[in-house]
Amino acid sequence: MKPVDLQFVKHILSEIDPSLDGSQQNEAYNAALTVFSAIVCGPDPRGLAAFTGLPIEVVATIRERMIRAELWTELDVNCDHWFVAEDVVSSTAFWVDVLVAEGLLVRNWDEAEGDYRYCDSAYATANAKSETVN
Numbered sequence: 723m724k725p726v727d728l729q730f731v732k733h734i735l736s737e738i739d740p741s742l743d744g745s746q747q748n749e750a751y752n753a754a755l756t757v758f759s760a761i762v763c764g765p766d767p768r769g770l771a772a773f774t775g776l777p778i779e780v781v782a783t784i785r786e787r788m789i790r791a792e793l794w795t796e797l798d799v800n801c802d803h804w805f806v807a808e809d810v811v812s813s814t815a816f817w818v819d820v821l822v823a824e825g826l827l828v829r830n831w832d833e834a835e836g837d838y839r840y841c842d843s844a845y846a847t848a849n850a851k852s853e854t855v856n
Contacts, residue, residue: 726762728773734758738813752776753823756784757816761801765794784823791822791829792838 735742735754742751755774763769767785771778788794804815818840821827828846832839 728759728775731755731759731762738816749824750820752780753784754820756781757788757820757823760788760794760799765789765796765799783825787823787825788819792831793819793822793829 732755735751735758739754742754752774756770756776759770759774763773765785765788767778767782770776770781770785774781785794788799789796793800801819804811804819806812806815818827822829822840826843827840828843829838829840830846831837
């Protein structure tokens with residue numbers, strides 16, 4: 723089996739979304755690269771920064787968001803929900819995780835539903851502030 727390196731990860735990202743060719747590294751690209759690379763390296767910020775070539779501050783911020791969302795732990799990465807069948811990845815599930823990594827979505831456990839709920843981070847922040855005021 724061929725070892726997974728950064729070029730392989732970048733190739734897979736460009737297959738998922740051809741606009742992610744890496745020539746314009748922006749927040750979305752950095753988040754996608756980090757989220758996908760974590761499958762290879764785990765959630766350690768130093769390892770991810772070394773693997774991706776991204777600044778450790780960027781990787782650490784993404785890591786914090788992913789841990790807060792309970793998608794990652796200190797030691798492990800959860801991507802099982804990406805797979806809809808063996809070797810078939812739901813691009814929607816992947817991109818939702820990337821939006822969490824970017825800080826655009828928040829993922830919280832909904833006790834009433836017994837499942838996770840995603841919402842716009844601006845709404846979640848405003849909702850959290852109104853709950854603390856009451």
